[in-house]
Amino acid sequence: MSSPSASVATPIASPSFRISQITIWRVLSLILLFGAWEIAGRVPISIAFPTFFETMSSLGTMIIDGRMAKAYAKTLEPLVIGIGLSTAFGIIFGVLMGLSRKFQWIGEPIFIVMQAAPMAALIPLVTFLYGIGVAAKVVAVVILAAPIIVLNCFRAVRNASPSLIQMCQSFQGSQIQVIRKVIIPDAAPMMFSGLRLGVAAGFIGVILAELLITPNGVGDLITYHRSVAEYADMYAAIFSIVFFAAVTVGLLEKAEVTIFRPEKKGAA
């Protein structure tokens, strides 16, 4: 039994008030996390664990002296190539699998196995087949990113609205028109989600490859500074890649909401 007055009294937050509240909570969450880090470093929980401010100071130095830029130039090369290849072939293959049962039967088991396979265990095979250069790292990115992109595209196409497809067909739409004007636009949001998750997996792939195949780029910063006990520099490199990956994936999510799900804008 709710009285009419009670429902009237409920305040309706304006979108700008809601966004500023979200921002405050997010900033508080970060302050809490970094504060805990600072305390853990000051205790210290380990002599190999620097404080948050020491790490940020190292990060600043590494940005100014150019070490970060140099490392990221090397790390981004296989990442961008790998994500590019995974996106191009992943979308094509995923759509084909969604449209044709034969493609599905051929492709689905392969990509499911790829998705389930522990990447680190495949590194010896990758280096044996593709060597120790950029090609091996690109393959590492593709192995992690492609299955997510392909399977998301496949499921998006397969689950395209049957009523929209029937409507298009009843208006004498050709098979190509059904795909171009109904299936692809309807599947696009889920396909973009797959791309976002694929990029996140790509970051894991490239750093794994840099740690396990040839240490260069950000992986080299991590291993080198660990080996010479410069832990603030090591954590700065780790922090930078986590931050970079989070920002990239966050921007992709924002783009996804803006382009494909405008109704959810401001609700996150």
Next chain:
Amino acid sequence: MLKFSLSRRVVIGAAAAAFIAISGTNVSAAGKSEMHVAFGDVPGADMLNFLAAVYRAEKRGVKVKVSYLQSEDIASQAVVSGQADIGVGTPYALIQKVKAPIRMFYQLSALRFFPIVNVTKYKTWKDLDGAPMYVHSRGSGTEAIMNLMAKKNGIKYASVSYLPGSAVRAGAMLQGRIGATIVDSERRRLLLRKDPNKFKMLPMPTINASDEALYANTNFLKKESAAINILLEELLQVWREVNKNQNVILGMRKKYNLLPDMHKKDVKEILPYYKETASTGAFSNNGGGAAAVKGDFEFYGFAGTIKGDPKSHKIADYWYLGPLNKALKKLGTM
């Protein structure tokens, strides 16, 4: 009844006291219940001499647990955090930069690596001028050796790339992906055996620096001095026996049942490995000691692992030689 009961309690109490006393003797001789050693490598033929010494120490009441971790850095972190008692490696940077309360106390082996080239591409050091070079990792001993040799021969590599693991670099050499690198003795023999006409070792002077040393927390070294002393005595004995006659290592493996699951192919490599390593003087008869530390200061200073003038470093800041000197006093120096 009460008298009987009391006397029974006295007997039980005396028995318990005797048990504690006996156990206490054992503990004081053998240290704590178990000594945990962390290697930063997979078990292999190169660890047989250490495992033989451990077996003998165990016979004298020192219980040792050996773990094999993914890298020396992880092993050192395990020691610093107290998850392992003894680590294997050369943690100079850790001691100097973060003032880790650990000290090295026994040199297991000196640094012995071998520059090797594919003769279809390079034949001498001079040919490596402007060539790409592949070493273990940035700041590693292998990089320092190759930089030292480049300096000595007045050459400059086009680039220095990092390929962790001698096995990985040897594999890349066999596949023809790289033309020059530096590998350990096992992989040097592998390459020369696979294709002696294709691979060649480049000449290199002996480098006096530790490759692997035992280290532990200073508190642990002082608290468990009796157990450490037993372990060091056995290490020195085994090292001397191996230096005298490398065949003994096969007998030790069989007698003590060490690494029984080794593949037949790897078993064949045991003797050549020990013959070659012993011939290069990599196994010190006296556990390294002060002389080895001075060599480390020079070499790791050049490598950039230890900062500052090598002459300004103090041995006591990095090594704790008390237990080794005690063991040498008993066994004598060679």
